[in-house]
Amino acid sequence: MGLLSELKLAVPWGHIAAKAWGSLKGPPVLCLHGWLDNANSFNRLIPLLPQDFYYVAMDFGGHGLSSHLSPGFPYYSQDFVCQIRRVAAALKWNRFSLMGHSFGGTVGGMFSCIFPEMVDKLILLDSAPFALETDEMEHLLTYRRKAMEHTLQVEAATKPSSVVSPEEMLQRFLKNNPHVGEECGKLLLERGTTQVATGLMLNRDRRITLPEHCFDFISRELFAHAIRKLQAHVLHIKALQGFYNVRRVNDSDKETMLFLIGVLKSVLKEQYQFVEVPGNHYIHMNKAHHVAPIISAFLQSQESPGS
Template identity: 25%
Template sequence: MAPSFESFTVLSQAVAVQVRQRNPKGTPAVLFLHGWLDHSHSFDWMLEHLPDAWQLVLLDFRGMGRSEHAPLGAQYSFPDYLLDVEAVLDDLRLNEVHLVGHSLGGIVSTAYAAVRPARIKSLTLIESLGPSGGGPEKARERLQGFLDDSHRPPHRKRYGTMEEAAARLRESNPTLTEAASLHLAKHGTESYEGGYAFRFDPRHRRRFGHAYDEAQWLAISSAVTCPVQLIHGSQGYVLSDTQASARKAALRIARPLTLSGGHHVHMEQPEAVARAIEYFIRGALERAAG
């Protein structure tokens, strides 16, 4: 029987972040970071295929999943996610870890690996090659959107059944399978005023006042020193060839792995993605032992 997960919270700048951990004394340690408005349970099916001996750690970013929302009057920003990662690693006293990030989680993983290179031993990106901040000419428009959104009151939409909530997820992400959407809805909603509502803080839908333009993101990516693996879904998100090539070159990604599936390919092909992660991390460990 595979080891079970324990759940607990870690304070990240006074915000309680939900953490799940399996085999705390295992090795190597692998931290999984989920996508925007998702939660750590998006990795559940994939984790079943990873070695029992490994220490697996998952967190819900602040304002998502089972983590606490930011205080009233506060806003979310991209660096907040780096604070969450650092708080969890510090609390668990993990000085060396392998990162696996899906979508937003991959963007956070890349940025964290760039600024904490000694701490990150390998980086697996699932459907994630960086943000879409646009060029510097977008800066004024972005600030304007940030101010406009700050006046929108948070709204939590209610769904009569779990199936309705799952259907809403498929509207936003048409490649998501019915089984995957139900799993995400089951772990991402709570009973609310006679129905169900997603637990994520609706303030996450507001636009950030700042985003990295292409030159900034390439500089951050170029600072990553650990081995990097990229896993794509054949029907996943697509960047322009020029942009994708530049970003892969900055991260020194030689051969991305493309699997049949969409943006949540790790939920559609859990065993194949787990196998790729295990092979890649074992290779990184062997090269380090060298």
């Protein structure tokens, strides 16, 4: 399945960039990339999926080819959720499916609980529908403070974005993203960088380089309450060598993820399908052929919410 088109959707601060595959007349699927990634995250997976769907992969604001928010306006988790609503309005979609990797799945999960009547199916790729923080009450103010201080520091900095050679850019990227692999790293950098006279510079907004800007950490109680709002059928694909915690320092502790899965199973029952597959956090890129049949069967299933 070849790329159908590049899209540029107008928003008040500029535009949201996206790319589309498949049949314009097919059921719509909005694809959401991970934190600091971009729409190229789905270049390898979507061609392996059923061709009679219409897939749109967007770049979140501040990522890929999408506009950055104006100076003085910080990024918050709700902003990314609202961007899904803006894209749906621009495409005139009243009901659609969501497929999100990592941060994209978390944003998609929040959207699915806030606008449950709009989401038919939700696919989580090594992700979770919310970011849980077991000590949320203890850390909430600390997170908010760090986010504000970081934004102020970036906006006050006069140092321009660094420009490096393509090879150095790739090596830096792989060092920070060891799960990606060289081929997939190059693919993400194609859309995530701009060529200038002396090398490459990253497109992403430097204000989003802290998790506090992108993830809205919530308590277990709020998570359990929110999940009851879901109407969508959920496919949850967990990579066995993937991440278990947004905060990598806590990644060895699987208890939070096990709690999350337990709540999803008990609340959603037959609406929830959990599958574990061998691979790492970027399995949808570096082993797309392993997850494509699972996703394809889920998309083509005739089940609908409430059936």
